[in-house]
Amino acid sequence: MQDWKFILVTEPAARKEIAEACLQQYWMETAPVYVVICSQPEKSERFYGERGKRLYSIQNAAAATENMLIAAHDQGLGGCWVSAFSDDMLRRALNIPDGVNPYAVITIGYPDETPAIPPKFPIENVVFIEKWGNRLRDIAAFMEHYAEHVVNAAKAGKEFVQKAIEKIKE
Ligand SMILES: Cc1cc2nc3c(=O)[nH]c(=O)nc-3n(C[C@H](O)[C@H](O)[C@H](O)COP(=O)(O)O)c2cc1C
Incomplete structure (x- = not known):
């Protein structure tokens, strides 16, 4: 289906605007590369109806996001999944048209720390x-x-x- 589009962002001013749209998560600016994962739910809707629009498009975008994070890690890079953002601000910053939904921003860079694994439920x-x-x-x-x-x-x-x-x- 590939109902996704990815926006690659490296310009410092653009990264700052995105960090602001992500509820002022200014730590993001320390990463030199962002990938913004977007989907076009009407593509999934055309094939799979309401379920495609409501569920599959989000699952596709989430799977792509996680796969990119794993691939980045495999290359010795660090990444963070950021989905806390103002839809309106992110749309404006990136000229995202109606019918396209931004679902996640991945920050990518070389990590300068190796954090301990956070506690997980047994x-x-x-x-x-x-x-x-x-x-x-x-x-x-x-x-x-x-x-x-x-x-x-x-x-x-x-x-x-x-x-x-x-x-x-x-
Ligand atoms: C859907 C989703 C949204 C997230 N949004 C943010 C975010 O906006 N800012 C942030 O610092 N971390 C966010 N995170 C968390 C980090 O990406 C987190 O470090 C990552 O999920 C790894 O989890 P762990 O630290 O429990 O291993 C989000 C994670 C998910 C799955």
């Missing part, structure tokens, strides 16, 4: 097995990582015995 909180609500109780056992499973079980057993000994001592 897998048990976000994955269900077979049906909604079926929680994974023991990831190691489920993945047949028996070594890890045995180590964890042994640790739990040891803790249990230690607690029991402390209780007896009381």
Whole structure:
């Protein structure tokens, strides 16, 4: 379908205007290259109706955005997905016509830091097995990582015995 268009921005003045449109995220200006991901939802609508317009066009743009971020990372570059912006301001800054929607700005540059991975929810909180609500109780056992499973079980057993000994001592 390729219902997308990408605007490459490198001019400092243009990058400043975009950073302003992105709710004054001036940190963006430190990146020398932006890619603005746009979509033309009427293209998807023509083939897939309302669902194409409402859902597929956004999913296409999001997949392209993520793929670009991964490709940039693969090249040793850093990128940030920025979608907090004023639609009107971004449209004006880039002459984006009606019928075209900007969905994301990716900032690209060589990173000068290696941030720690932010905390993530444990897998048990976000994955269900077979049906909604079926929680994974023991990831190691489920993945047949028996070594890890045995180590964890042994640790739990040891803790249990230690607690029991402390209780007896009381
Ligand atoms: C839809 C979407 C919009 C985002 N918008 C912004 C943004 O406007 N400004 C920003 O600094 N980060 C934004 N982010 C977050 C960063 O891109 C974030 O660092 C990235 O998603 C990596 O996530 P992590 O830090 O949890 O690994 C956005 C992320 C997503 C998925």
